[in-house]
Every structure is written in C-alpha cells, then in structure tokens.
Amino acid sequence: MAELRPPIESGAPDPMPYMHPVMVKNYGKWSFHSHPKPGVLYHRAESGDEIWTVKAGTQRQMDHYTIRELADIADQYGDGFVRFTARSNIEYMVADGSKVEPLIKALNDKGYPIGGTANSVSMIAHTQGWLHCDIPGTDASGVVKALMDELYDDFVKCEMPNRVKMSTSCCEINCGGQADIAIIVQHTKPPKINHDLVANVCERPSVVARCPVAAIRPALVNGKPSLEVDEKKCIC
Ligand code: SF4
Ligand code: SF4
Structure with missing residues (x-):
C-alpha cells in the first residue's frame, strides 16, 4: 500500500x-x-x-x-x-x-474591568457581524458593547447563582454563539429603502440575490433604478 x-x-x-x-x-x-x-x-x-x-x-x-x-x-x-x-x-x-x-x-x-471568572457574567461572545460576514442586517458587536455596559457589575462581581455565558448573533445561523443565553439581534420590520441613494451606492443584483425569500426586487422609482420590498414575503 x-x-x-x-x-x-x-x-x-x-x-x-x-x-x-x-x-x-x-x-x-x-x-x-x-x-x-x-x-x-x-x-x-x-x-x-x-x-x-x-x-x-x-x-x-x-x-x-x-x-x-x-x-x-x-x-x-x-x-x-x-x-x-x-x-x-x-x-x-x-x-x-x-x-x-x-x-x-x-x-x-486604563478602563479595563477585572472579572469574568467563577459566578460572574463573562464577556459576551459575538458572531462576526459586519467585520467579515456579508449577510447581517444588524451587527452583533455594537450590541455586545451596549449589553456589557449594562452588565458591568455582573462582570466584576461573582454574585450570579452559577457561571453565565452569553452570546449575540446577527442571524439565526448563530455562527459563533453557543451560550447559556444566546441573543439573536434582528430587525423586526421590513427594510425601508432610500430611493435617492440606491442608484448611486447600491449594487442592486447583490442585494436582490441576498434575500433568502426573494422579497427584494429591482424596481424603477421616479424613473431611476431602485429596489422594492414585498413586505408580505419578508420574514422579519
Ligand atoms: S450570525 Fe449570521 S449574520 Fe451574523 S456573522 Fe454569523 S452568519 Fe453572519
Ligand atoms: S427577508 Fe429579505 S427583505 Fe426581509 S429583511 Fe430578510 S433579506 Fe431583507
């Protein structure tokens, strides 16, 4: 062999x-x-x-x-x-x-809190978000910062009944977010389109291809190429 x-x-x-x-x-x-x-x-x-x-x-x-x-x-x-x-x-x-x-x-x-051990709320893990991923409609990292500002005392003290690990993710794939409490950060309303901007800044075919339920379509608005959202199809 x-x-x-x-x-x-x-x-x-x-x-x-x-x-x-x-x-x-x-x-x-x-x-x-x-x-x-x-x-x-x-x-x-x-x-x-x-x-x-x-x-x-x-x-x-x-x-x-x-x-x-x-x-x-x-x-x-x-x-x-x-x-x-x-x-x-x-x-x-x-x-x-x-x-x-x-x-x-x-x-x-220098502003770095000491904690995160034993029965504390340790730092929240988050998924890649806007840094690397091309599908998030929200970013996980900014939400983590806001949450940890609220949970600061629970990081520096060990007063929880047990260890607590939390995560956030910006879609249900939850690519890195296994935890005791996993928070999925999503918009709850269909996206609003700024038609004045779309023609200049948006790569429309990529946006259309990205929607998993084909709710986004190319459209002509006021004579300019833009997009439209079929809100009945949108799963948000
Ligand atoms: S959770 Fe979803 S949107 Fe967020 S980085 Fe992972 S795969 Fe991308
Ligand atoms: S379902 Fe499509 S239109 Fe609705 S938020 Fe998701 S990607 Fe956007």
Whole structure:
C-alpha cells in the first residue's frame, strides 16, 4: 500500500513558545487551584511553583493601539505573557503574587474591568457581524458593547447563582454563539429603502440575490433604478 501523505498542519500554532515559563515547566502537573477574588485565579503545581492569572474584559474588537496598550501593561506590570480567551477577555499570568494588585490597578486605570471568572457574567461572545460576514442586517458587536455596559457589575462581581455565558448573533445561523443565553439581534420590520441613494451606492443584483425569500426586487422609482420590498414575503 502506498505510504499515506502526512496531514498539513494548518490549525492553531504551537502554544508552548508563547506560554508563561512556569506554565510550560508545570504543564499537566498542577495540584491545586483557587479563586482568590473576582477576575483572579491562583494555581499551584506539584513542584510548589505558583502562578496567578488576572482576567480583564476588553471591548472585543480591538484596534492596534489598544492591543499595544494591553501588551505594554503586560511588560510593565506583568511577566510579559498574556492570552486572549474565546470571549476576548485578556488574561495576564504572573509568577509573583505581589504583582497582582499593581497589575489590576494599571488595567483599571486604563478602563479595563477585572472579572469574568467563577459566578460572574463573562464577556459576551459575538458572531462576526459586519467585520467579515456579508449577510447581517444588524451587527452583533455594537450590541455586545451596549449589553456589557449594562452588565458591568455582573462582570466584576461573582454574585450570579452559577457561571453565565452569553452570546449575540446577527442571524439565526448563530455562527459563533453557543451560550447559556444566546441573543439573536434582528430587525423586526421590513427594510425601508432610500430611493435617492440606491442608484448611486447600491449594487442592486447583490442585494436582490441576498434575500433568502426573494422579497427584494429591482424596481424603477421616479424613473431611476431602485429596489422594492414585498413586505408580505419578508420574514422579519
Ligand atoms: S450570525 Fe449570521 S449574520 Fe451574523 S456573522 Fe454569523 S452568519 Fe453572519
Ligand atoms: S427577508 Fe429579505 S427583505 Fe426581509 S429583511 Fe430578510 S433579506 Fe431583507
């Protein structure tokens, strides 16, 4: 039998080079962990080595100025090692417990809340929205920002009956939004068309093709090419 070609590894990169040295050294050999306060985790290894993790919330979609700011805080107040969680929280690992409080203060001073652990409402995951997807009529990320502003206290405290994971998505495909509470963000009325703008800015065939129930049709309005919506067909 011919020799099988080995698979090409194109998934997540090897995390070891980026991991805190204490975590690399004690990989798979942890004997104890606790939760000293909201947003802080403590782990002790069989070797006696210790590590603290400080979790901060971010605005999820970040520009490079924000990422540089977060990285500078890691260099100045942490050990220079961070990881982003699936919900875009950032976690700083430090091997010296005396660094925890100055690190928390530095993050708070820049506006990053500390929390998201244990019985808190962790950061809301959202689907791609307008950043990458070409079908959302709404964006999930802006809604997440507004929701987390409301849920700020539930992120920084751990007073829920259990862990709470939430998500938002901008259509029922819900491409990334598995959670305890999943919110689908949608318009509830058929779209209104600004006929003055359509001819100049809209690629009409793409818009027509995008509607799953063929409710959008090309139309001539006031002698200009535009679109019309059959509101009886529209599923919103
Ligand atoms: S939830 Fe739907 S509209 Fe939103 S990014 Fe995913 S597939 Fe696109
Ligand atoms: S059903 Fe069609 S017309 Fe209605 S909101 Fe969805 S894409 Fe737009």
